Amino acid sequence: MSELELMLTGQTAQHIHWLSANIGIHHEMVAGFSKLQAEAKLAGIELTIASGFRSFERQLAIWQNKFSGQTPIKDASNQTVALEQLSIDEKIHAIMLFSALPGASRHHWGCDIDVYAKNLLPTGQSLALEPWEYQASGHFYPLTLWLAKHAQRFGFFLPYDKFRGGVAQEPWHLSYLPLSQHYQQAYSQALLAKTLANCDIQGKTQLMAILPELYQRYIVNIANT
Ligand SMILES: [Zn+2]
Numbered sequence: 001m002s003e004l005e006l007m008l009t010g011q012t013a014q015h016i017h018w019l020s021a022n023i024g025i026h027h028e029m030v031a032g033f034s035k036l037q038a039e040a041k042l043a044g045i046e047l048t049i050a051s052g053f054r055s056f057e058r059q060l061a062i063w064q065n066k067f068s069g070q071t072p073i074k075d076a077s078n079q080t081v082a083l084e085q086l087s088i089d090e091k092i093h094a095i096m097l098f099s100a101l102p103g104a105s106r107h108h109w110g111c112d113i114d115v116y117a118k119n120l121l122p123t124g125q126s127l128a129l130e131p132w133e134y135q136a137s138g139h140f141y142p143l144t145l146w147l148a149k150h151a152q153r154f155g156f157f158l159p160y161d162k163f164r165g166g167v168a169q170e171p172w173h174l175s176y177l178p179l180s181q182h183y184q185q186a187y188s189q190a191l192l193a194k195t196l197a198n199c200d201i202q203g204k205t206q207l208m209a210i211l212p213e214l215y216q217r218y219i220v221n222i223a224n225t
Helices: 003-008 027-042 056-067 088-096 141-154 177-186 189-197 204-209 211-219
Strands: 016-018 024-026 047-051 112-117 173-176
Touching: 003 177, 003 189, 016 027, 024 027, 027 047, 027 141, 027 173, 027 177, 056 088, 088 204, 088 211, 112 141, 173 177, 189 204, 189 211, 204 211
Parallel strands: none
Antiparallel strands: 016 024, 047 112, 112 173
């Protein structure tokens, strides 16, 4: 694989600038994110990254844990899905509502981040990264309104702004368009197929069989920019 292909599928962290031990972002996004963060601060919002770069290995571990039932799979109403009643296809779709296929997460790119407002999190409450926190009666609603008004000016957009039949709504997921538009164009179903063919992922045979459908429904099915 080329350097670009490795980067697109989370198999290198060469492009990552580490802000802390666990949080890394694309080095070409550091300045852009700092500007967004500074502007948010002026509006009383401490914009904080909950999750930045994620490697292929990490995404694979998330997948395997959900597929095997070690991590519960939730549905759109936050209820735990009963795995034993599902076909392999149904299980794959249930996982992909909230978790990307390894090799197909935009978090591999480093230019996509999950954010919240640290100062708006009520004392004693932990971050859930669930839509209710960001909706009208939730504590992060001021952040939602602020992002809707200002994010675009700084080059950011919300690829999962609403449910489109693929990935669930993710009001916390920001993408830095000056970088991600190039990566979106360079990414392909063929690259994903090649990546999955090389690894020991659970559900592999079925995944490969329905990959074109998964690609259309979950990977390229995002907000227009
Ligand atoms: Zn995300």
